Amino acid sequence: MKNIVILISGRGSNMEAVVRAAQLEGWPARIAAVISNRADAAGLAFAQAQGIPTAVVPSKQFASRAEFDAALRQEIDRFAPDLVVLAGFMRILTAPFVEHYAGRMLNIHPSLLPAFPGLETHRQAIEGGVAEHGATVHFVTAELDHGPVVAQARVPVLAGDTPDTLAARVLAEEHKLYPYAVRLFVEDRLSIEQGDVRISDSHFADTITS
Numbered sequence: 543m544k545n546i547v548i549l550i551s552g553r554g555s556n557m558e559a560v561v562r563a564a565q566l567e568g569w570p571a572r573i574a575a576v577i578s579n580r581a582d583a584a585g586l587a588f589a590q591a592q593g594i595p596t597a598v599v600p601s602k603q604f605a606s607r608a609e610f611d612a613a614l615r616q617e618i619d620r621f622a623p624d625l626v627v628l629a630g631f632m633r634i635l636t637a638p639f640v641e642h643y644a645g646r647m648l649n650i651h652p653s654l655l656p657a658f659p660g661l662e663t664h665r666q667a668i669e670g671g672v673a674e675h676g677a678t679v680h681f682v683t684a685e686l687d688h689g690p691v692v693a694q695a696r697v698p699v700l701a702g703d704t705p706d707t708l709a710a711r712v713l714a715e716e717h718k719l720y721p722y723a724v725r726l727f728v729e730d731r732l733s734i735e736q737g738d739v740r741i742s743d744s745h746f747a748d749t750i751t752s
């Protein structure tokens with residue numbers, strides 16, 4: 543049984559998708575905790591309603607990134623995580639924090655990385671005139687929105703799209719992509735070889751139905 547700790551900052555719809563998939567598909571994993579850097583994160587209510595332990599480490603109350611990251615790490619490690627899942631966690635993390643969770647921390651980013659790292663990816667995609675946009679799940683490394691890619695989902699950019707309509711199309715894919723990627727980790731099917739993710743065949747193919 544693997545322990546998963548999920549970090550959120552707001553709505554938490556990706557966290558919810560992972561929690562629901564873990565329950566419905568009977569993953570060999572438990573969501574050990576949902577932790578937010580904001581007390582007003584809407585997703586905390588969903589987690590509490592599921593009986594998942596929640597915690598808030600308020601980023602505003604720390605004088606430096608290093609102090610916040612140290613406090614956050616202490617809180618996360620109380621739950622002995624095998625995997626840390628960043629799900630709309632809007633913080634830039636320090637190198638020592640990232641290093642502590644090397645190979646066991648995933649992020650979802652709403653673009654087809656390496657295109658459009660950072661914020662406002664949907665607006666960037668529209669203004670850039672690209673035909674396709676999407677989302678990427680990757681292992682977290684010290685460089686923001688970089689790191690070995692686990693999986694991507696693609697959507698078309700349509701004539702007349704606004705950042706909001708495009709974001710909604712991408713988000714629907716995120717809700718399938720992130721549970722898929724987290725499940726691969728839980729099933730021990732991911733390895734990083736020379737900076738690239740390799741996905742091995744399922745050991746569970748005969749026993750898990752979806």
Ligand code: GRF
Nearest residue numbers: 553554555556630650651652
């Ligand atoms: C998602 O688009 C995710 O890709 C990005 O922030 C958004 C979070 O949404 N990192 P939610 O909090 O999961 O609903």
